[in-house]
Amino acid sequence: VESAETGVLSGYNARSWTWSETAAGFVAPTQYWQLIDGGGNQRLVGPRGSGKTTLLKMLCGQALEHWKTQPVDEDAERARASVNFSGVFIPANKMWAGQVAALTAELSEDDRPRFGLAAFSYMALRALVEAAEHRAHAPVCETPHRRVSLSERDEAELANRVAEAFGAPRASASLRSLRLSLAESVASLGRMLRRAANPSLDEHELATISTAPLLDVDFYSAAGLFCQVFDDLVDEPEGAWAFMLDELEFLPLGARAEIAEAVQGQDPRLRFKVSLAPWTDPTRHLKGMPFNDFTPVELIPRHREDAHAFANRLFAREIAGRGRPETPIELLGRGGFEPASEDTYEPGGENARVISELAQVDASFARWLRDQVKLDPDELTQRSPAQYAQLRKAAPLARLRLEFLKLGPSEKTVGRSRKRAPDLYAGMQSIWAMSEGNPRWLKAFAHELFARHRRTGPAPLHVQIEAASRVADNYLGYFRTIDADDLTPESIADAPAITPFELIQRMGRYFQTQVEGPDFTADPVTMARANMRDGWIETIVDALVFLGGLVRQGEPEEETLRLAHMFAPHFHLPPRNGRSAPLTAILGEVPADQLSLTEEERNS
Amino acid sequence: LSRQLLIAPYPATRLSELDGCTYISTVASVGYEPRSIAIARALGDAGRGSAVEFSHAHVLAFEENSDGFRELGWETVSGTEEEFPRWVADFLALNAAGELPSSAKRPRVAVDISSMTRTRIAATVQALAELPAPLQIGVDFLYAPAAYSDPQTQPPAILHRAPVSPYYAGDLAMGETTVLVGLGYEQHKAASTIEDFGPNDVVAFIPEGSDRRYLDAVLDANSGVLEGPLAPTRESYAVEDPFATFRRLEALCFDRLYREQPQTPVLVPLGPKIFAACCLLVGAMHREHVAVWRVSYRRDEPPAAAQAAGELFGLRVDVPLLSDNWSEP
Numbered sequence: 053v054e055s056a057e058t059g060v061l062s063g064y065n066a067r068s069w070t071w072s073e074t075a076a077g078f079v080a081p082t083q084y085w086q087l088i089d090g091g092g093n094q095r096l097v098g099p100r101g102s103g104k105t106t107l108l109k110m111l112c113g114q115a116l117e118h119w120k121t122q123p124v125d126e127d128a129e130r131a132r133a134s135v136n137f138s139g140v141f142i143p144a145n146k147m148w149a150g151q152v153a154a155l156t157a158e159l160s161e162d163d164r165p166r167f168g169l170a171a172f173s174y175m176a177l178r179a180l181v182e183a184a185e186h187r188a189h190a191p192v193c194e195t196p197h198r199r200v201s202l203s204e205r206d207e208a209e210l211a212n213r214v215a216e217a218f219g220a221p222r223a224s225a226s227l228r229s230l231r232l233s234l235a236e237s238v239a240s241l242g243r244m245l246r247r248a249a250n251p252s253l254d255e256h257e258l259a260t261i262s263t264a265p266l267l268d269v270d271f272y273s274a275a276g277l278f279c280q281v282f283d284d285l286v287d288e289p290e291g292a293w294a295f296m297l298d299e300l301e302f303l304p305l306g307a308r309a310e311i312a313e314a315v316q317g318q319d320p321r322l323r324f325k326v327s328l329a330p331w332t333d334p335t336r337h338l339k340g341m342p343f344n345d346f347t348p349v350e351l352i353p354r355h356r357e358d359a360h361a362f363a364n365r366l367f368a369r370e371i372a373g374r375g376r377p378e379t380p381i382e383l384l385g386r387g388g389f390e391p392a393s394e395d396t397y398e399p400g401g402e403n404a405r406v407i408s409e410l411a412q413v414d415a416s417f418a419r420w421l422r423d424q425v426k427l428d429p430d431e432l433t434q435r436s437p438a439q440y441a442q443l444r445k446a447a448p449l450a451r452l453r454l455e456f457l458k459l460g461p462s463e464k465t466v467g468r469s470r471k472r473a474p475d476l477y478a479g480m481q482s483i484w485a486m487s488e489g490n491p492r493w494l495k496a497f498a499h500e501l502f503a504r505h506r507r508t509g510p511a512p513l514h515v516q517i518e519a520a521s522r523v524a525d526n527y528l529g530y531f532r533t534i535d536a537d538d539l540t541p542e543s544i545a546d547a548p549a550i551t552p553f554e555l556i557q558r559m560g561r562y563f564q565t566q567v568e569g570p571d572f573t574a575d576p577v578t579m580a581r582a583n584m585r586d587g588w589i590e591t592i593v594d595a596l597v598f599l600g601g602l603v604r605q606g607e608p609e610e611e612t613l614r615l616a617h618m619f620a621p622h623f624h625l626p627p628r629n630g631r632s633a634p635l636t637a638i639l640g641e642v643p644a645d646q647l648s649l650t651e652e653e654r655n656s
Numbered sequence: 657l658s659r660q661l662l663i664a665p666y667p668a669t670r671l672s673e674l675d676g677c678t679y680i681s682t683v684a685s686v687g688y689e690p691r692s693i694a695i696a697r698a699l700g701d702a703g704r705g706s707a708v709e710f711s712h713a714h715v716l717a718f719e720e721n722s723d724g725f726r727e728l729g730w731e732t733v734s735g736t737e738e739e740f741p742r743w744v745a746d747f748l749a750l751n752a753a754g755e756l757p758s759s760a761k762r763p764r765v766a767v768d769i770s771s772m773t774r775t776r777i778a779a780t781v782q783a784l785a786e787l788p789a790p791l792q793i794g795v796d797f798l799y800a801p802a803a804y805s806d807p808q809t810q811p812p813a814i815l816h817r818a819p820v821s822p823y824y825a826g827d828l829a830m831g832e833t834t835v836l837v838g839l840g841y842e843q844h845k846a847a848s849t850i851e852d853f854g855p856n857d858v859v860a861f862i863p864e865g866s867d868r869r870y871l872d873a874v875l876d877a878n879s880g881v882l883e884g885p886l887a888p889t890r891e892s893y894a895v896e897d898p899f900a901t902f903r904r905l906e907a908l909c910f911d912r913l914y915r916e917q918p919q920t921p922v923l924v925p926l927g928p929k930i931f932a933a934c935c936l937l938v939g940a941m942h943r944e945h946v947a948v949w950r951v952s953y954r955r956d957e958p959p960a961a962a963q964a965a966g967e968l969f970g971l972r973v974d975v976p977l978l979s980d981n982w983s984e985p
Contacts, residue, residue: 063884063885063886064885065854067854068832068854068855068856068857068886142830143830143831144830145830145853145854146852146853146854147833147853147855147922147947147949148828148830150817150818150819150825150949151819151825151826151827151828151947152828153818154818154819154821154822154824154825155819155822155825155828157822158822171828175828175829175830235829238827238828238829239827239828239829239944241828242826242827242828242829242944243944245822245825245828246822246823246825246943246944249821249822249823250786251742495885496885499885526847526880529843529844529847529848529880530844530847530848530851531812532810532812532813532843532844532848533810533812533813533814533815533844533845533848534814534815534848551812551813551814552812552814553812554812
């Protein structure tokens with residue numbers, strides 16, 4: 053990817069969408085219902101683009117009311133009936149975290165988190181007031197969610213009773229005045245911090261700033277008081293409120309810990325749903341981490357079928373949203389690496405043809421067939437069940453290999469076409485596999501596809517591949533200039549040996565050699581065992597997992613890494629799991645054949 | 657207390673027409689680009705000042721420039737990025753004046769930003785905005801654009817994105833944002849920054865100079881940004897008219913801030929240094945609401961031997977006495 057055409061996927065970031073935009077394209081995955089049904093505090097875990105922000109926003113009344121009921125889909129109604137809490141979305145993001153970090157950089161280590169927490173608290177309380185305002189004052193709509201009637205007198209009482217806890221003037225007499233007062237508190241905090249950052253400030257003034265009453269806000273008790281008074285006034289003694297804390301991974305660990313502590317309490321009406329990066333290794337990442345005791349909800353599909361079903365629904369919505377009449381299969385075709393018919397190994401069957409053709413042009417494949425499977429390519433029907441299993445496993449690779457090979461005059465492999473990825477990567481099967489159920493990828497793919505295919509009817513295979521490759525290239529371009537210090541800044545060396553982009557490239561090239569190499573194997577290495585204990589490598593692996601370039605699989609002790617399947621065409625890989633090798637071998641730090649006894653045992 | 661900054665156009669001219677007598681002193685950078693010394697040479701004997709070195713990247717034309725400044729009779733100053741803010745604040749205070757007789761002109765210095773880092777330009781603007789109350793000064797930010805050369809392919813890199821300094825960190829409110837990003841040669845920088853920030857809206861500032869090849873290279877390097885799903889609003893700006901650029905930036909910031917659904921403006925000054933100066937001035941004047949972010953490589957960028965093209969553009973900034981607000985520069 054030497055092209056400068058690094059694009060932007062951000063159009064598919066729910067953070068920047070209005071409530072109605074968020075609801076318009078929403079398709080509920082199974083995890084959405086877990087978030088509704090899970091009573092306590094929950095931790096939503098998934099890579100960037102997996103839909104965390106959308107899910108959290110869709111738990112809030114402002115979005116639920118915009119969610120239109122579809123003709124054959126009652127999810128919207130079901131959700132409005134099931135969400136029995138008032139969602140409060142707190143849009144922390146990277147820019148906000150960066151600005152807090154810059155403004156507090158000159159403070160002492162003790163003061164720094166206090167200011168960050170105070171800024172967070174005022175913004176969270178403001179979001180709470182906005183949610184309450186929506187419930188009480190939003191314009192009438194056809195599909196209301198938890199609307200209430202709040203008289204002016206009751207509203208004045210509410211504002212007055214919570215004013216002190218919110219650091220607002222006692223004279224506050226409306227939710228609006230309360231909200232404006234909270235915004236002013238945040239602005240005051242900013243002014244104080246800018247003042248504190250002035251190097252010529254004397255110690256006395258600095259001490260005055262660091263003991264300012266503005267810092268004394270206690271988020272949990274203030275929020276609890278507000279919810280209690282509000283619920284009393286609207287006669288909902290059992291009312292529940294859920295705070296959605298988005299993108300907490302962007303906050304420094306200290307700030308996260310402070311927030312985690314600030315939201316610990318026993319008030320049954322308050323619950324918290326936080327979104328975090330996919331750090332699944334408890335030994336390295338979550339031990340002692342804030343929010344570790346929250347119930348996890350994983351956004352990474354465990355099963356391929358789940359990812360494909362979700363991709364199908366979401367893409368159907370993308371098609372319909374553009375006013376097109378096709379279904380996904382009409383538009384993309386079935387395609388993929390696996391033929392649909394059952395008799396594909398019978399004479400004239402598709403796989404039988406592939407195996408026969410490949411055996412003629414690929415000596416190593418012919419050798420494998422003869423020595424390992426012990427079958428003649430022209431007599432595939434004479435196979436045993438064990439031989440059939442071997443063939444089934446090898447067939448997708450054989451198809452891929454055949455696509456890249458060309459027959460030379462002396463029946464030797466003489467060249468490979470690298471201009472365009474094979475048609476195998478088109479079709480619904482392959483597109484869903486490459487998407488891995490990632491909403492951002494699917495929406496970006498739809499954007500690229502429909503920019504190239506405007507006519508009604510099936511999209512040509514090469515257009516599908518172009519669109520999928522463009523999305524992958526955008527991701528790769530992003531990884532070229534990754535900002536990796538969000539995660540563990542302490543591990544960043546001045547001159548890191550390898551960049552995240554180079555790590556992806558080296559892994560990809562290694563796997564490509566395994567799949568396309570001179571010795572055919574039905575089970576090539578396409579995954580890595582994260583056996584390195586190098587701080588920098590761990591940091592960039594974390595960053596790439598978070599950004600969706602790498603995928604972690606397996607239990608912590610046997611964790612493997614693979615490239616996201618979206619890169620399969622780029623590196624000529626099948627979009628599926630394979631055998632693993634140690635990352636040290638893949639990066640060339642030890643020879644690939646120098647395995648420890650443990651490694652040999654695992655491979656066997 | 658922040659001082660009033662009065663911004664005025666600086667007439668576009670050529671290096672050969674620069675008059676050193678306008679300035680009581682000048683700040684320049686001893687960089688590796690041959691153009692580092694172009695303005696100093698054009699100023700002649702009358703425009704002597706201080707040439708500030710960098711603590712690293714002593715490559716390409718660095719030694720030649722260093723010798724050149726000494727031959728011109730300039731003071732060369734060594735120091736780190738961390739020491740520069742204090743140094744430039746002292747420099748400005750030293751050259752500033754208090755009350756002056758009505759016949760006297762406000763003292764004026766020149767700051768050559770052609771080879772300055774964005775953090776140093778930021779520190780200079782901040783020092784101006786925080787000039788001690790009894791003082792007044794005028795500063796011309798001068799920029800000698802480079803002659804065209806093809807952009808280099810950037811190696812894979814680690815970027816660092818952060819507000820330029822606490823002074824430019826904007827406010828602490830969470831909410832909707834508009835990123836106003838300058839586009840430059842650097843492939844991937846703008847795209848990955850927008851991707852990283854996920855703003856509600858993007859305005860892309862596209863530089864247009866006298867050499868058409870620049871525009872083509874910038875459009876090529878950023879085609880993915882301009883065609884993306886979040887298609888930015890395009891704002892072409894003339895490199896030769898930074899005052900118009902400054903006014904447009906400020907107007908767009910106001911537009912975002914005072915909508916029914918306000919959006920916090922975040923300025924990302926990629927592209928020519930003169931655009932960075934415009935952003936930093938807007939950031940300093942509206943620092944409670946507008947953030948200015950820096951996007952830099954963790955490792956030094958590959959050095960390029962930029963030659964001055966011969967043109968000269970600038971911005972005129974005046975800091976009047978508090979009692980003399982709104983006076984014409």
